[in-house]
Amino acid sequence: MTSRLERTFFLDDAVTVARMMTGMYIVINAGERAERYLITETEAYLGQTDKACHASRGRTGRTEPMFLEGGHLYIYFVYGMHWMLNVVSGPAESPQAVLIRGVQHFSGPGRVTKGLGIDGSFNREDLTRSRRVWMEDSGLRPELVAGPRVGINYAGEPWVSKPWRFMIKN
DNA sequence: TCATTGATTTCA
């Protein structure tokens, strides 16, 4: 029996939450039945000081959800065609988030949202309360591999080489 | 390696 992850799970810093989230299930309630997807790849974004994090340039309309309490979703659109799925972590007013880069069956952040049916309407959704999306402990504790983040070369050192990308070994 | 694509941010 698996159960929904509670608020406390998301209140750690983004790096810790990213590591713990990898290997858990994200559950989408699509109509009548819930679909479970194993999270296989994540990246951590540590607001404020992290130049790769959108919130490092200040609070704007888009990044505002990152300032919510951990456990909320931060969804945004890039490259004119892809939704990105992020889980806010840390306490309120602490802009940190974990980008879900891959789940089982879907690799690549744009394909994850497409495959799960995630779009802008999920922005600010609360994983601990929502009836259409939440997370569950899979019971698995897979071996993880850490590496540098992808697609953020504009951020410059030392941020581009921080090993804040986590994926299940394989 | 390049075109696609449009919301967001930045600059004037």
Added chain:
DNA sequence: GAAATCAATGAT
């Protein structure tokens, strides 16, 4: 207002 930017993907 207008221009540049962008946590990417898929076709070539």
